[in-house]
Amino acid sequence: MMPQHFLQSSAARSLSLLQVARMTEEEAEATFRKVRWPSTDGKPVCPKCGSLTCYDCRRPNGASRFRCKDCSADFSITSGTLFASHKKPLRVYLAAIAIFCNEVKGKNALAMSRDLGTSHKAAWVLCHKLREAMASEVRAYRVGGEGKVASVDGGYFGGYVKPANFREHRVDRRRAINKTGKRQVVVVVREHNGHAVPAVFRSEMDSLGFVKSKVERGTILNADEANGWNDLQARYEMRRINHQEAYSFNGACTNDAESFFSRMRRAEIGHHHHVAGAHLARYAQEAAWREDHRRAANGKQVEAVTGLALKLRPSVDFTGYWQRHIQPASKIT
Numbered sequence: 001m002m003p004q005h006f007l008q009s010s011a012a013r014s015l016s017l018l019q020v021a022r023m024t025e026e027e028a029e030a031t032f033r034k035v036r037w038p039s040t041d042g043k044p045v046c047p048k049c050g051s052l053t054c055y056d057c058r059r060p061n062g063a064s065r066f067r068c069k070d071c072s073a074d075f076s077i078t079s080g081t082l083f084a085s086h087k088k089p090l091r092v093y094l095a096a097i098a099i100f101c102n103e104v105k106g107k108n109a110l111a112m113s114r115d116l117g118t119s120h121k122a123a124w125v126l127c128h129k130l131r132e133a134m135a136s137e138v139r140a141y142r143v144g145g146e147g148k149v150a151s152v153d154g155g156y157f158g159g160y161v162k163p164a165n166f167r168e169h170r171v172d173r174r175r176a177i178n179k180t181g182k183r184q185v186v187v188v189v190r191e192h193n194g195h196a197v198p199a200v201f202r203s204e205m206d207s208l209g210f211v212k213s214k215v216e217r218g219t220i221l222n223a224d225e226a227n228g229w230n231d232l233q234a235r236y237e238m239r240r241i242n243h244q245e246a247y248s249f250n251g252a253c254t255n256d257a258e259s260f261f262s263r264m265r266r267a268e269i270g271h272h273h274h275v276a277g278a279h280l281a282r283y284a285q286e287a288a289w290r291e292d293h294r295r296a297a298n299g300k301q302v303e304a305v306t307g308l309a310l311k312l313r314p315s316v317d318f319t320g321y322w323q324r325h326i327q328p329a330s331k332i333t
């Protein structure tokens with residue numbers, strides 16, 4: 001029998017979109033409540049004083065609402081979270097998370113807006129909030145340690161220059177790309193069989209502080225022969241590899257980083273006009289999260305993303321529901 005890919009096995013399919021679509025709003029609320037308040041199995045806990053005595057004070061329009069008996073605080077299932085002041089039924093958010101997790105190569109906002117029947121802008125903001133939730137987990141990782149093996153590698157994104165239609169207008173696109181000033185490098189550190197942590201810089205050289213802060217001392221670090229990494233030799237035992245000749249040589253191998261970048265490239269094809277600039281870091285963190293959770297059943301992935309979203313405070317990328325201004329790239333970490 002052919003070895004079956006995990007994503008094709010029935011264990012990987014624990015939550016289908018049909019199941020979410022069949023849910024009532026009460027069932028979707030119960031799902032969110034169990035993820036938000038796991039210690040009480042979904043019974044509301046006052047976010048202000050921690051009291052367990054809260055009354056159900058559902059709004060006349062049907063929106064879920066609770067009031068704390070002890071401090072009179074009014075709150076909802078999503079108060080103070082990434083989905084605070086949500087405008088749509090929770091069922092829609094659960095469906096969005098399921099769709100986002102199911103699309104293993106990343107979901108673009110236009111397809112999401114069609115699946116959910118929302119505006120493109122609403123779907124775009126929602127997709128970014130889900131990336132923000134994934135990022136909150138990825139940012140906290142550190143990799144390596146005594147005797148462990150990790151890789152560092154960089155991949156350039158953005159600054160795309162359209163090819164000219166007429167031969168006489170053609171320029172050397174590689175040189176032109178470098179002149180757009182929009183070209184950025186995603187640097188990823190990845191432990192062998194472990195977490196990947198990416199960040200965005202102007203050059204690989206600019207990323208050395210990040211690499212040192214994320215890779216524990218004692219790690220055996222694989223890197224290509226780019227001069228930018230030389231400075232890391234003072235801190236780590238390094239194995240260098242020449243990409244032109246081989247991807248694996250004397251145990252030095254950056255395949256772990258390569259598989260992260262192939263995921264990023266696939267995402268870039270799906271959303272090429274957005275995978276650049278200020279949001280590149282978020283796409284990279286999304287790719288890292290997906291890489292990390294690729295063997296988890298989709299139901300587990302949905303639970304994990306919902307949990308992250310409900311643990312996060314209202315969006316740091318967006319103030320309010322509508323995007324008023326995008327944080328500059330330097331502020332997105």
Ligand SMILES: [Zn+2]
Binds near residue numbers: 048073
């Ligand atoms: Zn209270």
